[in-house]
Amino acid sequence: MAVYGIDLGTTYSCIAAIDEVGRPTVLRNIEGTDTTPSVVYFESSDNVVVGQAAKDTAVLEPDNVVSLIKRDMGRDVTRPIHGFEYTPEELSAFILLKLATDARTVTGEDARDVVVTVPAYFGAAERDATRKAGRIAGLNVIDIISEPIAAAITYGVLNPEQDRTILVYDLGGGTFDTTVIALRGGHIEVVCTDGDHELGGADWDARTVEYLAERFREEHPDAGDPLDDKQTEQQMRRDAEDAKKALTTRTQHTVRVMHDGRVAAVELTREKFEELTRDLLDRTIEITGRTLATAAEKGVDEYDDLVLVGGSTKMPAVAARLEAELDLPPRLQDPDLAVAKGAALYAFEETFRRLIQQGAQQQAEEMAGRAGLSAEQQRQIAGRQIKTVASRAFGIVVVDRETETEHVAHLVHANEELPAARTEDFFTVHNDQTAADVRVMEQAGSVESEEPADNNEIATGVVRVPAGKQAGWPIEVTFSLDTSGLLEVTAVEKETGDRLELKVDVGGMSEEEVERSRAALSRVRVS
Template structure:
């Protein structure tokens, strides 16, 4: 069996970490750099594919064959060109992951075949599945996906197990923004709520500077840069993009930055470029709307957590873009005196992923470490025929698992046939917030037949949604009168995970051959007994982890109460008694939080 690593697969940069002597440690690339650009480039001259820093160094001179910021398109049914070949976004990500895997194997001196990979908290089921597929293509088994802010909080929590505090993670990365509220209580890290924007990040700040550069060029030369005859637009764009990113970073620690691009085009037979300054004040005016747009997700996350600004004890700012001076000012304004710098903004997410990997493999003792709970980030439900404002419509969205439900979770609702003699039904699966199903995102569908012919409303169908820690949804439909079942592990219909067939020549690792494990032990280092074979095990595992951790911290009398309920709960899971599992799970959870 190979090693396991934690990976922060970012929009602009990625980081890798592993557990060494019980502690997370960053893995460098072959040049000793800890931060690795999420860039892929094909060097036609040498017929080689590069990823990471080597590809980053080619982003201007080889702009036509370089792909950057592909994470923004993860899960989309679109293709990009590399050396004339079409690739899906998750295939490009697989090239990056394959390179990261190679760095880890060089460092660890052995095979790496598994990874915990982080994603933005607001990634959809579709995007998470695409991320897992990218790992599989890169030769990595990905049984655990963890949200980036949660991973950052784990990097903090591992050194503060005895603390009790409300934590807010403000995560502004290269392409996404997340804010997550968590409670740390005696080693339990409980996610309260997450909000954010998957289309806001450092690249948008770069774009504001790029627009400024183009405007200044127009002022100086009286012509739009890209309208100049014979211009190499791809290389010019690459030069401007690189300079915008550099000066943005420069302005995080100084008041004035110089923009110097010696050659952009040839005008009237003369080479022309741009040499101008950009002050921090001007940069902040250009990007004010971007910074201000992060206020609302912070407010929404607090409201969903039933907390006020004053209730937050610790604020962790992570993601490279959180270093922007105006961002730091905003966070300090919202939470004066509460911003902590205990963790490295660039490395915290990868460190947290490694901690989760260490717990999973018992490299970190889960009973002496963190137990992490998480939340569902979307309403999940189905389309039904129902009454809306006095009208009967067949487009009503009925929520089965509400947003911010603790996961893993399983919920069932009963529905009835709506027409006489109805013998089949299409079960549509949606995520979203609108009362009309068609206004939400349809992520899957499947059919259920064999319903006994009967008058409308007499045949009942139970729909069960089971949502796991990786954000994977399984839907089971049961005809109550016959017990017949139809089920589906939901893979988003917006993206059927597929391959172009062009990837193999670009990979440094073979795609993983074995199927991913679905064992209930895949998310924790807790030792599971006979109950683990139950299909209900994954639903109650969080409660069992909390209970087993609590046993070390309570007196004998309370411990006996916990053990009694714990044993009953495990037996109910073995017996597949779903109603009793729900009842005992609730009782045990209430007891744990009373003690």
């Protein structure tokens, strides 16, 4: 059976599979490129274009084009287009469907069984939304895995005989993660992770756009602001991205800003670009330092390799700064494609293991035979373990009986090994209380905090309490977080057995809405 790995990126996405000699290979889209811009253009309500053509159209029809949708995953927001409200899950589903359709065109096989990657710092809501996007697209999402783990799988396959401790610095188009990973005997163990899913190459582009607009206003003070015109702004964003890419190999680049019948030729040097964006790079260094400190607390303080992943790591300032700060020579690990390749390897290995566990030996052997795997390679795959950690802390809101102030009691903590399960008793606050609210919270900031304002409410429910009970009546709460980062919460009142079960279902889409969206998308032409 064919399985695929998908890197669903903020700015670019790609899909990979295992070829006939067991190598992960990125499948080119029908336009002939390895990566597809994560941009969706609504030509009409029933005709959707995804990719480079959509990106090109953004200049002409900015109101009908959506980009950077990954930053909205897990949020209860919609984008109004052609009289319809589209959720982030639905918009991401269009991108996934484009990748799967192009893969089918290339291979001649349905690309249905997939593993999709997410930033390591994505929480339960974002991971759940990503899984739903896959289902809306008609895909069977085998698993959701973190991008650094996928990159580490690719790295481990390329260096199979070496036990290494690596620091993965992953700076993509819209997200940033840094993760410490130990590779031991073919097994992969995440030591700790940290990041910011609203920090990436798009922010470097935004700084450049601001600078270009400022220079235009200086040269043409009597003209309008180019940022007030959506078409001009979209063109400037494209020019800014092109300038960023040009400055990876050149020391200067000229951008022509055209607006209101005027033109300003802006000379942008690499030095100026790095000055404009220095604080953004500083933020990645700060997060990396925090990750190293957490790893040191866990007994890891020596590293064999610093692995750079994500297209934005091609910027020369990134490698130079990291080498100066960490005294480790950075290695670019196939930055644009490593994550998709690792996801394909993981999809293949996970499917192979499941077939073995289910007793489907013949299917497993056929699968391995198609990939040209030796008996020893099959044995290694069957035995490979991947251990990961929670990206954030999770808990519930509790009330102090004396002061009646609220705080968050965390049952699962950031960088705790997964799967994690913890049970704890909590107690009613008032006499004759008939119900207990269970408000599930997820760490929102960069560090764990008891303050409710520093956490996001991601699920809520109620457990009934028997009549006539005094304050302090116990309610048993269990948190269970699996290796995909998906959370289940159970609350039980022991006397009556009244039970609340919450599968964290965030982002505004119920199971019924997912099915309705899937049916609606099937009637839309996506190209």
